[in-house]
Each structure stands twice: as structure tokens, then as C-alpha cells.
Ligand SMILES: Nc1ncnc2c1ncn2[C@@H]1O[C@H](COP(=O)(O)OP(=O)(O)OP(=O)(O)O)[C@@H](O)[C@H]1O
């Protein structure tokens with residue numbers, strides 16, 4: 001089957017990259033799972049072979065003494081592109097490594113022949129061949145409709161939130177869990193991710209013995225860089241999923257690939273919450289791809305000032321809600337509460353009643369339970385405050 005590789009060029013007219021669309025049939029041949037984003041590519045003798053990847057595949061590159069590429073083998077990520085987001089149509093795109101493009105001279109003639117042998121896809125250049133008799137077939141689009149949640153019928157997306165505060169211990173992880181679970185209980189499909197390799201989300205939702213069962217050596221990093229698959233996700237409650245983080249160090253290539261990854265998740269899930277660690281560069285990346293921020297804060301001078309600085313920095317529009325946590329009814333805390341009220345008036349930022357510091361909350365967290373799983377009357381105020389945030393989140397999407 002003849003197919004044309006799409007070449008793109010830089011502003012100055014030089015070659016940039018060569019991209020091949022992988023169609024549905026080929027995807028079936030490779031037996032890729034819907035959320036598997038990686039294939040094993042090998043180049044030899046003017047031929048590219050694509051195979052399903054596994055742990056045994058070796059990566060190698062051989063260049064002869066004249067500097068010509070002889071052999072190249074590597075796991076390579078596929079990119080997803082939405083041709084119709086609302087209908088859930090996708091295409092997989094393979095960016096052919098530049099040394100192969102040069103060796104096969106695809107930049108001069110992008111016509112290729114694609115054929116299937118056993119479970120492999122074989123791509124050869126049509127250079128010097130009479131390819132007039134070939135029939136050009138347009139790749140068939142892939143529909144992942146069943147992946148989409150019943151509530152997420154496309155349309156306006158406003159569903160990624162980072163829970164952020166430039167200070168430790170104010171309640172980022174606690175908020176992420178309570179808001180995520182609150183939405184999950186209403187039937188929305190929710191994903192929690194984190195840049196914190198401590199993966200505290202598990203400690204706040206599972207009992208300690210259970211946590212040891214999970215393999216946390218593969219998570220977000222693996223999903224973004226080496227291929228996403230369902231086994232990486234931990235179901236922590238009905239409709240509530242957690243993708244752990246194996247390391248808090250994120251490479252440049254992770255950052256590059258993250259956009260693509262999160263855009264796919266945006267469609268799969270109704271809501272995504274990112275529990276951050278603010279000292280890392282990655283925080284900036286997560287904030288960029290978030291629609292809005294949810295800010296836990298505290299009633300003292302430095303946190304109050306810090307919160308106002310964040311509003312100034314990112315703009316009030318980027319902030320969904322600011323919620324005071326660990327509140328005690330002291331004179332000083334009441335004073336800062338009043339200051340917050342004054343400062344947030346008219347900004348459109350959701351500002352519910354403060355969440356009190358309660359030993360009951362501490363106990364729930366310790367036992368891996370959320371505030372929605374206790375019938376205690378002491379929690380009604382906290383539940384109401386989180387319910388305010390949740391209802392505004394739901395309101396905003398419709
Ligand atoms: N309203 C509350 N009442 C009592 N204890 C609370 C409350 N909110 C949070 N805590 C406790 O405060 C501690 C810090 O909360 P949390 O881990 O959510 O903060 P964090 O901002 O995620 O911290 P880090 O920056 O370390 O990730 C936890 O031990 C939690 O049990």
C-alpha cells in the first residue's frame with residue numbers, strides 16, 4: 001500500500017521532521033492496546049520494521065566509517081493527534097528519526113510502501129520505483145469512543161486543576177483527595193496525578209498494609225516516556241484513579257511529551273487533579289497545562305502574602321478557588337480570614353468557609369479515609385466547604 005510521509009519544514013526552509021500516520025489496521029496488526037503509545041522500530045537495509053515492543057528489545061545504532069547509518073533500533077513513542085475531539089477520532093503519528101529519513105532519502109521523496117508481514121509493519125522507500133500503479137489509501141481514523149466517560153462528550157474542556165501552594169504541609173494532598181473523591185462519588189471519572197514521589201495520595205486513601213502491595217516503580221514517568229498502559233493506574237475508589245510518580249526528577253523530554261499525554265487524559269477522564277510539589281521546575285509545566293489552580297491556604301502573614309502574590313503572578317482568572325485550611329478560631333487567624341475576604345471580593349475566585357484543624361481529620365487521613373466516608377457531624381462544615389468548590393467545578397464545565 002502506498003502512503004506519503006508528511007514532511008514539515010522549518011521557517012528557513014530546511015527539513016524539520018517526517019511523520020507517518022499509523023492507521024487502524026496497522027494498529028491491530030501490532031496488537032497495541034488502546035493506551036499503549038510505544039512501538040519498537042528497527043532500520044536496516046533501507047527498510048523500517050515496526051513491532052510491538054517488549055522488555056527484551058534492545059536499542060542500538062550502527063554507523064559505518066563514512067558516517068552513513070547502517071542500523072538503528074529503538075523503542076519509539078507514538079503521538080496522538082485529534083482529528084475530531086468531540087467525536088473522539090484519533091490518529092497515531094510516528095515521527096521517523098532523522099538519521100533514517102536521511103538514509104532512506106525520505107526528505108527527497110516521501111512516498112513509501114507499507115506492507116504487513118507476520119505481526120510486523122514494513123516500510124520501504126519507493127524511491128526509484130515506478131509507483132504510479134500503487135493505489136494511495138488514506139489512513140482510517142481510530143475511534144476511542146468507549147474510552148470516554150459518559151459525561152465527557154467533548155465540548156468545552158475545563159477539567160485539569162493543579163492544587164498548588166508555595167508551602168509544605170498546608171493541605172495540597174488532602175485537598176486533592178477530598179475534591180477528587182467528592183466528584184468521583186457523583187459519578188465523574190477522576191484521575192489524580194502528582195509530581196511528588198512520596199505518593200502521599202495513597203497514604204491518604206489506603207490503609208498502610210495495602211500500600212505495600214502496589215508496585216510504585218512505574219508510574220507517570222513511564223506512562224509519558226515509554227508507553228501508557230492501564231496497569232500503571234491504581235483504582236483507589238470507584239471512579240477515582242491514581243497514577244503514582246516514580247521519581248520527582250523530570251527530564252526535558254518528559255516535559256515535551258507531557259502535553260500530548262495530558263491531552264489524551266483530558267478526554268479519557270472528566271477531571272484531572274495534580275497534587276504538586278512547588279519547588280520543582282515541573283510545577284511550571286503542570287500549571288501551564290492546567291486550566292485552573294486550587295489553592296489551599298493558611299491564615300498567617302506569610303501564607304496570606306504568598307497567596308496574594310500567586311494571584312498577582314498568574315491572574316485571578318487562572319485561580320478556581322482559594323480555601324483556608326487548618327483554621328483555628330484565634331484572633332490572629334480571624335484577622336487574616338477577614339483580610340482574605342476583602343482581597344478576594346469581586347475576583348470571581350471561589351472562597352468557601354475555612355476548613356478547621358480537626359483531630360478527626362487527622363485520624364481519617366491516618367486511616368486512609370476521606371471526609372465523605374465518615375458520618376460525623378463534626379465534618380459537616382468541611383464537607384460543605386469542599387462541596388462549594390466541587391459544585392463550582394461542575395457548574396463551570398457546562
Ligand atoms: N484540616 C485539617 N485538620 C487536621 N489535620 C490536617 C488538616 N489538613 C491537613 N492536615 C494534616 O496536615 C498535614 C499536611 O497535609 P498535606 O499532606 O495535605 O499537606 P501538603 O501541602 O500536601 O504537604 P506537602 O507539601 O508535604 O506535600 C497532614 O499530616 C494532614 O494529616
Ligand SMILES: [Mg+2]
Nearest residue numbers: 172173196200
Ligand atoms: Mg502533599
